[in-house]
Amino acid sequence: MYHAVGRRPADTVYGLSVSPGAFRTQMEILAGRGFTPLTTAALGESWRTGRPLPSRPVLITFDDGYEGVHRHALPVLAEHGFAATVFVTTGWLRGTYDEGGALDTMLGWGQVRELASTGVEIGGHSHTHPQLDQLGDAALRAEAVRCREIVGAELGAPPVSFAYPYGYSSRRVRRSVRAAGFAQSLAVGNALARRRQGPYALERVTVRRSTGAAEFARLVEGRDVARTFAADRVLTKGFAVVRGARRARRRLAAPGTAADRG
Numbered sequence: 564m565y566h567a568v569g570r571r572p573a574d575t576v577y578g579l580s581v582s583p584g585a586f587r588t589q590m591e592i593l594a595g596r597g598f599t600p601l602t603t604a605a606l607g608e609s610w611r612t613g614r615p616l617p618s619r620p621v622l623i624t625f626d627d628g629y630e631g632v633h634r635h636a637l638p639v640l641a642e643h644g645f646a647a648t649v650f651v652t653t654g655w656l657r658g659t660y661d662e663g664g665a666l667d668t669m670l671g672w673g674q675v676r677e678l679a680s681t682g683v684e685i686g687g688h689s690h691t692h693p694q695l696d697q698l699g700d701a702a703l704r705a706e707a708v709r710c711r712e713i714v715g716a717e718l719g720a721p722p723v724s725f726a727y728p729y730g731y732s733s734r735r736v737r738r739s740v741r742a743a744g745f746a747q748s749l750a751v752g753n754a755l756a757r758r759r760q761g762p763y764a765l766e767r768v769t770v771r772r773s774t775g776a777a778e779f780a781r782l783v784e785g786r787d788v789a790r791t792f793a794a795d796r797v798l799t800k801g802f803a804v805v806r807g808a809r810r811a812r813r814r815l816a817a818p819g820t821a822a823d824r825g
Contacts (some may be wrong), residue, residue, distance in 0.1 A: 564624050564751060566643050573667040574627070580772050582634040590769070590780050593621060598783065602684035603724040604630035606765075607747035610758050621783060622756070623647040624749065624767060626688055626726055628656050629667055633674040641681060649678060649700040650688035650726035650749075653713040660713055662691055670706050685713050686724035688747065696733045703736065707743035724748070737763040742784050753792035754779040755785055768792075 566571075567580035581589070594598065599617035603624065609616050622639070625632045628651035640647055655665040658672045658778075670678075679685050687710040690694065695703055707725065716720035723746040727736065730751030740748050741763060749756075752766030760766060766781050769792070781787045 564626060564749075564769050565632075565636070566626050567631055567667055568625075568635045569629070570689050572629075572801045578772055579769070579823050580631075581770060581774070582772070583639075584629070585772075585774070586636055587639050587772075587774075588776050590623075590643055590645065592776065593645070594782065595624075596780070596783070601645060601646040602646045603686060603747060603749060604684050605722065605754075607762055610762070611746075619649075621775075622749075622767070624667040624726065625649045625665075625729075627652050627692070628670045628688070630670050630674070630677070633670055633678060637678060637681065637683070642682070646684070648681060648684040648686050648723070648724060649754040650674075651658075651675060651710075651714065652688045652690065652728070653710045660690075664691060676718065682820040683717060684724060685714055685722055686726060687714060687722045688726050692728045692769040694729055694731050695727060695736045695739075696731050700735075700739070703739045704743065707740050707745070711745065712741055713750050726750075732764065754788060763824070 565581060567576045568583060568586050570582060572580040588680055589650055594620070598619045598621045600621050600623045601617060603622055606620070608614065611693060624646060625636065625647065628649060632649055646688045649662040651670065653660050654670060656669050656675065657702040675685060679815060687707065690709040691706065693706060695706060698706065711721050721744060725740050725745040725748040727748060727750055732750055737748065747765065749765050749771060753768055754766040756765040756767065770779065778791065782791065
C-alpha cells in the first residue's frame with residue numbers, strides 16, 4: 564500500500580510517502596524475485612472463479628490519488644510491465660468535483676484517464692475521505708455511491724474495487740460498499756491478504772518513507788510482517804475501541820433514539 568510518491572511531498576503525507584528512487588528500487592526487487600503484480604480486480608475475479616493466480620502474485624496499490632503516482636510511479640511500472648491499482652478520492656482530485664481538503668497535489672482527471680489507458684486499475688476511495696465507520700447510513704452510502712458514479716462517468720465504466728479511507732471499516736461499512744456495487748475492498752491491517760479474510764476485508768502492508776530496501780524485501784516475502792507492524796496493530800486496536808465508542812454515543816444522541824425517548 565503506497566500513498567504519495569515524490570521528492571518533496573507535503574509534511575502531512577511525508578511519513579506515508581516514498582521517494583521516486585526508493586519506489587524504483589522496490590519495483591526492481593519485485594522483478595528480481597519473480598513476483599507478478601496484478602490488479603485488485605484480477606485478484607477478486609481469480610478467487611471468485613477459481614482461476615489460477617500467476618506465479619508469486621502481488622498487489623501494488625496507491626491510495627488517495629496523488630499526482631506523483633502519474634509523474635514518478637507510472638514510468639517505472641511501465642518499464643516492468645507491472646499492473647497496479649490506484650484508489651482515488653474523487654472529491655480531492657483536481658477538476659470538476661474538487662471539494663478541497665486534499666493533503667498534497669493530486670491527480671487531474673486527464674492523468675487518471677491516462678493511467679487507466681495503460682492498464683492501471685482505477686478503484687474507489689470514497690468521495691471526501693472520511694472515517695466511514697463514523698458516518699450515518701445515508702452519508703456512508705453517499706460517499707461510496709458518489710465516488711463510483713464519478714469514476715464511472717469519467718472513465719466510461721464504474722470501478723469494481725474499493726479501499727477504505729484510513730483502512731477503517733466495520734460490517735455495516737462493508738455491507739454499504741458492497742451495496743454500492745463494488746466487488747471487493749481493501750483494508751490495511753498490515754498483514755498479507757488471505758482468501759479467508761473475505762472479498763471486503765482484504766489486508767495490505769504499508770510502505771513508508773522509512774521502509775528500506777532490505778525491509779521491503781522481507782515484507783514482500785512475508786517475513787517479519789507481524790514484528791515490523793506490532794506497534795501499528797496495538798494502535799489500530801485502540802483506535803477501533805475509540806471509534807466504536809464515538810459511534811455509539813452519536814447513535815444514542817441522535818433524534819428518535821432510546822436516549823431521546825427515555
